[in-house]
Amino acid sequence: MSKNLTTGGFINPQQLPLEQVCLEVAALLKVTLKQIERLELWPHQIWVKFVEGRGKFISxxxxxxxxxQGIAAINNCRDHSSLKLLAEALSVERDWYQDSNDSELLQQWDLTISLWRQAWGEKSQEITQEEEQLKPLRAHQQAASNWLQSWQQVLHFCSDCDSLNRLATEIEQQSHEFADLPEIMAALRQILQQRWLELSHTKVADAV
Structure with a gap:
């Protein structure tokens, strides 16, 4: 079953600013704040309790x-995957009043959908631009990861400390290309240190 903004978890009514909700409810119903005794934010509707005793549900x-809230949900998306998921909820919202005969309501809702569609398009373009800008960095990170894995295999088959020293010198010469990725360099230093300890222990054991 398709989910809307609330059932999809994009908007939590319990976290809406109550003061703003109260002001907007009063404006919608054309009443003063003094005429409203309290509001209850239900999962899908607002229960308005009036001072005079009667109550009413408001969407x-x-x-x-x-x-x-819809625009905020759009702006909170960080990638095309989350934006696509939100688009499914927005499509449910789009058809919410499709059976209504209230022309004023339909006009207002069309404006809402138009604003969401504009915000969604702008966010999609922003994410695309960010991904394009990050492509060189991600390629660099992938190259560094491949480099680390290759050296890990080479060091695994290194059989003595002298060879390890020569390899360490070669690694040092190559490492300048990835000096901007401290996590890669730290991982390789750890591998070198571990292999050095292993070979040192082997050398001592052979001497004994």
Missing amino acids: YRRLPLWVE
């Missing part, structure tokens, strides 16, 4: 805050 989607 979150009738409030300007809902537009802001």
